[in-house]
Amino acid sequence: MKIFNSIQDFKTTSGTIVTLGTFDGVHIGHRKIIERLVQNTDENTESLVLTFFPHPRMVLQGDSEIKLLNTIDEKAFLLEENGLDNLVIHPFDKAFSRLTAEEFVKNILVDIFNIKKIIIGHDHRFGRNRTANIDDLIVFGKEYNFEVEQISPQEIDEVSVSSTKIRNSLLDGNIQLANDYLGYDYFLTGTIVKGKQLGRTIGFPTANLSIKENYKLIPLNGVYVVSSIINDKKVYGMMNIGFNPTVNGQHQTIEIHFFDFDGDLYDKGIKVSILNRIRSEQKFESVEKLKEQLALDKTTSLEFIKNKK
Known part of the structure; x- marks a missing residue:
């Protein structure tokens, strides 16, 4: 797996199949998404996860108290175990948060990542003030010639619920329940x-x-x-x-x-x-x-x- 410490550092001669998110814990719900990402690649494409550090809440809400299940190095180790080709860890700041939805799609997904497909949650919001949604992404996909595959509400529920349960279980000392949800x-x-x-x-x-x-x-x-x-x-x-x-x-x-x-x-x-x-x-x-x-x-x-x- 190749690791890039910013979006601008990423270079490829192939197309990419992309997903993005915090992927904290890389637990059983996340792994289903990564598995689908990897399965969608062929001889002309590579899998790519775009994640951010610091956590957006640390920057936008000043939430320095947030605790994460993985350090950046731990997350990279777990994603590599799951067969990912490329991990881009972009330094999140307020300037990045002000990119419009079309700037993000055109300047990053299309021009830098050479995206062929994005696999994303049905409720994902992006762009300045998080104003764009999955419908906007589908429109952009038609304009810039990439596919958009939605992750169902049921799968999203599994991802979010298990993340919450993992944190709560660890804070309650119920390590075995946390391990069940992590899958490790x-x-x-x-x-x-x-x-x-x-x-x-x-x-x-x-x-x-x-x-x-x-x-x-x-x-x-x-x-x-x-x-x-x-x-x-x-x-x-x-x-x-x-x-x-x-x-x-x-x-x-x-x-x-x-x-x-x-x-x-x-x-x-x-x-x-x-x-x-x-x-x-x-x-x-x-x-x-x-x-x-x-x-x-x-x-x-x-x-x-x-x-x-």
Whole structure:
């Protein structure tokens, strides 16, 4: 898959089959659209997704609090897995939002993308102030010689409802429901950094995950069963998201204790897949009581892993 960091960077000698949107999560609903996109290509055309960053709500509504299911890199990884040829990530700004519908169609879809077909939701609106709709797009298609294929209301409902359910499920700690809607295990990617190293003193050394993208949605605080690929091998573990109240922690941390692994992960990038939630974060009366609970958590995690295999 080729990645382009702006519309102007895109170059092709083929025609394109295009869809556009945020595609946050690249979940089961999105995948149906991507599958249709890829199936529509032939020897003369390539599939293309146009997406934007920052999220339009961040720019137009000043919504810096919005949390997304994927970072840009995670989204690219998932789209490539689904067979996409081209991903264009355009920097969204107010100037772009002021393009008229015809400017967007003529200057971008036709002149740059060499569009042959667009696959889009029946309720999609575009152009300055979002005034143009699917009927306008069909008119433009006839004028500029490209097809318009509508995604049915039923499919759009599936896409939007599952996105909402995924976010709500993660914020509620219902990781298994979120994973069902995603079609894969929700994951976090980041770098392992040094922490207070308390876990090491009580027999549960942890890797502290630092995520640089502050817009990434972090699930509800608590203890989770997780897995990662380390040195080409799947390693299971348990992860705590929270404030470490037993030792009066002041900041939210993400700490993973890997089973059957002993090695240096500092400064290494890692992907952590979240499989199940065990319990809420608790404050224990002593570090010894915390240690006892962690032993129970490990037993619970290993039982879940055994049944999952």
